[in-house]
Amino acid sequence: MAKIVWGTDPLALQRLGQAEHPCPLSVAELARLGIPARKIPRVRAELARLAADDAVPRAALPALALRIARQLL
16 A cells, blocks of 8 residues: 555645646747757646746746756656
């Protein structure tokens, strides 16, 4: 049982019933930043999650997108 509990993402379980927020940056904007096409869907998902909190200013999102893309394989 412990493997199942530790194997799931608690944040994903917490957001199960909530509506998904749109990503503030388009695919074209992310491509212009130099993010590879295979990483764009995951970067967009992370940016949408961050932008939903309203704690991150819109001007900081391009720099965050690049940092997120560098962390992905």
